[in-house]
Amino acid sequence: MSSVPIENPGLFVADEPLVWDLLPAGQQPCWDDHPAYPATRRALLRAAPLVLPAEVAELRRSLAVVAAGQARLLQIGDCAESLAEQSAEHLTSKVSVLDTLGDLLAARTGQEVVRVGRLGGQFAKxxxxxxxxxxxxELPVFRGHLVNSEEPTPEARRHDPRRMLLAHQAGLRVFDHLRRLRRERATAGLRRSTPGPWGSHEALIIDYEGPLVRPASDGGAEYLASTHLPWIGERTRQLDSAHVEMMATVQNPLACKIxxxxxxxxxxxxxxxxxxERTPGRLTLILRFGRDHVAEVMPDLVDAVHRAGHPVIWLTDPMHGNTVRTVGGTKTRHLRAIAEEAAEFLRVLEQRGLHAGGLHLETAATDVTECLGGNIRDERALHRRYETLCDPRLNPEQAHDLIEMLFPS
Known part of the structure; x- marks a missing residue:
C-alpha cells in the first residue's frame, strides 16, 4: 500500500503525546511497531481539516432546535463505510436516501428534520x-478500512497505519461534496426545510482522531476537524477513557451510545x-438496548438524566441490540424487532412528556438483502445482495416502512 502525505504546515500541531494518548483506550489497533507509524502520525498532525468551525457551530444550532422539541434528527448510513465507495455517484445515492427518509419523517411528524449521514469517516469498527x-x-478480525482489509488473508488483516491517510483523503472528498450540497440548497432557499446534510462517525481510533483536534481559526476553543458530529461507542464510553476525555475537550456537538x-x-x-454547562444541542444520547431490554432499562435512565437537568437529545438505535444469526450462521436483524424497540422508546418518552429526538439507523443506499421483514420475506433471500462489511443494514424500502410504522399518518 502506498502512503500519500497530506501536508498543511499552517495547521501544524506539536509532534508529542496528547493528553488522551496517555489514557486507557479500548478497541485500538496494534500498529505502534509498524515502520510507517511515526511518519503517518506526523502527516496527520499536518493534515487539512475535513470540516470547518462554522459548520460545527451551525449544526449545534440546528441540534439545539431538536433539543427544544421543535425539530427531529435522522442519522443514517452504512455500518462500515467502504473506501471503494466514495465516488460522487456513491455519495449522491447516499444523500438521496437520507433526504427521502428525512422528507418522510418531516411529513409524518410535522417538524423539520436535521439530516446527518454516517459519512466521511465511518471506517473503523x-x-x-x-x-x-x-x-x-485464525486471523485478526476485520476492524474497518481505516485499520485493515476484509480480505481473509494474514497480510490483508495486518493493522496498517497508512490506511488512516487513505481515510483522510476519502473524508476530504466526502465533506467537500456535502459542503457543495449545502451551498446549493442555501442558494435555492432550501436551508430551512432541509437542515444538512452533515457527516458523522464513531470517533474510535485515537491515533486518527487525536491529531485532527484543532484550534478554531479565530482562536476559539478546539474542535474535532474529522467530522461534524462524532459519537462515542458503547464499548468505549468508560468515564476515564481517552475517548471521553477527547470528546469533552472539543466544541463539536457530540453523541454517545448507551x-x-x-x-x-x-x-x-x-x-x-x-x-x-448543560447546553442544548451539545449532547445526544443514542439508546441501543435491544427490544427485550428497553422497557426494563430506559425509564430509570431517562428519569435520572432529566432530573439532573441535562437537555440531551434522545435518539434510538433500535438495530444493534436486535442482531441475531440465522440457522446457517448469517447475521441479520428483524424489522419487527427493530420497530418494537423504537416504538417502546417513543412510548417511554411520551409518558414523561419528553421529546423523542429521532432515529439512528444503519441503512444502505442500495437494495441490499441483509435484514428480514418488509420486502425481504425469508432467510433464503438474504444471500441475494448481502454486501455489508460488518453488520446487516436496512435497505431504503425497509427504512421507509419503519418510519411509516412508527409515525402513522
Missing part, C-alpha cells in the same frame, strides 16, 4: 473478539463530563 476463523486460519448494561448514575456522570 469496534469488535467483540480480536480474532476470527476462516477455514483453518447500551443495556448502563446504570443511571453512570450515564448522568457521563453527561456531566461531556456537557458540564
Amino acid at each position: 469496534p469488535r467483540s473478539a480480536p480474532t476470527e476463523r476462516h477455514g483453518d486460519l 447500551g443495556p448494561t448502563a446504570r443511571p448514575g453512570e450515564v448522568v456522570r457521563l453527561c456531566e463530563l461531556l456537557d458540564p
